[in-house]
Amino acid sequence: MRLYGITGWKNSGKTTLMERLVDDITARGYSVSTVKHAHHSFDVDHPGKDSFRHRMAGARQVLLASRNRWALMHELRGEPEPALDELLHRLSPVDLVLIEGYKRDRHPKIEAHRNATGQPLIAPDDDTIRAVASDSAPKDLAVPVLDLNDTRAIAAFILREVGLHKEEGGAS
Template structure:
């Protein structure tokens, strides 16, 4: 599986870009999975649901299955967060995995940047960032700057980077 990341400051457009890239790249016939890193205690389950009740009772893992999808919830229960590589090993094979977040990991990335956030470019200090997708032309970028709203051009860049 080939990996490519989307990173950036909060509210810079990471999730929106990943969503658009998934749609564009799958439209081209390439299979895609995603990994999203959350810095907070993300809970995908709802209080009162059977699966939630199973976890609250102490289950280490709860697998929920239906005719249209399945999901495996794994409780860390105080154990450290697993490394990205361990999580990737759990994915089914696809052509490309888009990774949102994980800015300190070694895989190549594109940085989302919005002038209105007032944050500096991460690319200046992070050699794994290969391009910036921005709503402006940030000064001092040593990597290519792409239009944040040009999904097709960003997809072309990512696919060329990973050889697809």
């Protein structure tokens, strides 16, 4: 599977950029899956729901299914957090997997950067960052700087990087 990451500090626009990229890339006819790393405890289930009650009772896995979707929740119950590679093996094949977070992993990435966060750029010290998408114009970087708001250009950059770029109006 082809992988590409979006990384950056909190409030840098990663999630918004991911959402726009999925929309743009799928509109071009490619299948996309996403992986999002959360640094905190999260819950996709709600108290009182049957699946929540199953998990609270001690189930290691709960598979919830309907005619529209299915979801598998896996409780680690003290086990270590799985590595990104292990999680990727659980995904169905697609053209591209976009990964939000996982900044220490070695897949290629674009750094989302907003000047207002006051955070330094990650790119100068991370050779996995292939471009910076920013709302300002950072200088003296060894990688291209893209406009954070130009989703089409960022998507085209990623698709070229992973070898999926189609010429406008033509086949790949």
